[in-house]
Amino acid sequence: MAIFETELNxxxxxxxxxxxxxKLGYDASETLDPKIAEVLDGALLVARKVAKPxxxxxxxxxxxxxxxxxxxxxxxxxxxxxxxxxxxxRGDRSIVFMITTIGEELEITGRSSESLFHQxxxxxxxxxxxxxxxxxxxxxxxxxxxxxxxxxxxxxxxGYCDWALDAQDVIFKALDAGLIDVHLTPQxxxxxxxxxxxxAVAAEEVPISxxxxxxxxxxCSWRRLPEDKTLMDRIxxx
Numbered sequence: 512m513a514i515f516e517t518e519l520n521x522x523x524x525x526x527x528x529x530x531x532x533x534k535l536g537y538d539a540s541e542t543l544d545p546k547i548a549e550v551l552d553g554a555l556l557v558a559r560k561v562a563k564p565x566x567x568x569x570x571x572x573x574x575x576x577x578x579x580x581x582x583x584x585x586x587x588x589x590x591x592x593x594x595x596x597x598x599x600x601r602g603d604r605s606i607v608f609m610i611t612t613i614g615e616e617l618e619i620t621g622r623s624s625e626s627l628f629h630q631x632x633x634x635x636x637x638x639x640x641x642x643x644x645x646x647x648x649x650x651x652x653x654x655x656x657x658x659x660x661x662x663x664x665x666x667x668x669x670g671y672c673d674w675a676l677d678a679q680d681v682i683f684k685a686l687d688a689g690l691i692d693v694h695l696t697p698q699x700x701x702x703x704x705x706x707x708x709x710x711a712v713a714a715e716e717v718p719i720s721x722x723x724x725x726x727x728x729x730x731c732s733w734r735r736l737p738e739d740k741t742l743m744d745r746i747x748x749x
Contacts, residue, residue, distance in 0.1 A: 513655070514690060515566040515611075515648045519559045523643065528555065530639040535632070550629055554621070554636050561616035562640060565691040566648035568609040570656075570713065573597060581606065581712075585685035588710065590674035592722035593667055600664075602715025607652055607663065608685035609710070611645040612693050613637060615703035637705045645707040662717040666709035669699075672722055682708045 517523070531551065537543065543551070574582040580589040581597050583606050588594070597604055617640075621633025645666070653663050669678040679699045688694060693706050701708060 512567060512569040512687065512690075513652070515568070515651050517564045517644065517647060519562060519564070519640075524555060524559070527558070527636065527640055527643060530643070531632070531636045534635050534639060550626075550632050551636075554629075554632050557620050557633075558617050558636060558640065561614070561620065562637075563612070563614035563616070563692075564640065564644040564647075565614075566609060566611035566644060566651075567686050567688065567691050568607060568648060568652045569686055570605040570607050570652075571685060573604040573606060573712075583681075583685070586681040588674070588681060589678060590667075590672065590722075592672050593674060593710075593712070596664060596719050596722050597712045599719050600712055600714035600717050604712060604714040605661075607656070607666075607711045607713055608682050609645075609648055609652065609666070610682065610686055610688050610691065610693055610701075610706060610708045611641065611648050612691055612703055612706035613640050613644060614692065615705070618703060618705055641705045641707055645709070649711075656713050661713045661715060664712045664717050664719070665721045666711045667722065668707065668709040679708055682710065 519527075528551070531554075532538070532543075537547075571583040571585055574584070576582065576594050576598055578591075580587045580591075581594050585608065588606065597606075617633065617637050621630050621637065624630055624633070649666055656663055667674065669682070670676040677699045679695055679701065683695045692703075694702055696702060
């Protein structure tokens, strides 16, 4: 089990500023209203003081697959789409389990403001920082697995596609989330809320990075890749 930690250095702050402004509907190159700039600068200052960007990950070998899902020591990943992706991999297969968080202090500070705009800025900034930390953690475990000659799929989170939200339980069984001060409620909600859990499949060859290529739902807001009809025809013919 590996633990990842990082600091909000200058480069991370610059990227976070740009992403937050974009999400709020502003162009990073335009001159901001001084009041808006003041709120954002204040939120960034608080983030540098209280945010705790951390993550944890671990790999488990795939014990087998069935129509019920992918079997691991931590439990069964009950997603037909993810199972199909895993079945297309070649060589020994493993599942990467990961959780990232920035802690709860930034969110608590934002909620304490009486200004709805302040709350919006803090919430948006916190969400973008959480995604950035998840990307950094993914880069870390990808590098580790690449050094072993392994390829990896894109990360896949509970609640996406056909993987139910209560699947959080499998991820939390795989990882000691308490090491980064994260826990799961009986309703399968992650606390702190600015946290991300996910899995990925690792193998000697991972020809398909995302289950999106198997999915015909064109209006999905989470789609990463277009459906590959040629690939699906080959699978059906096999």
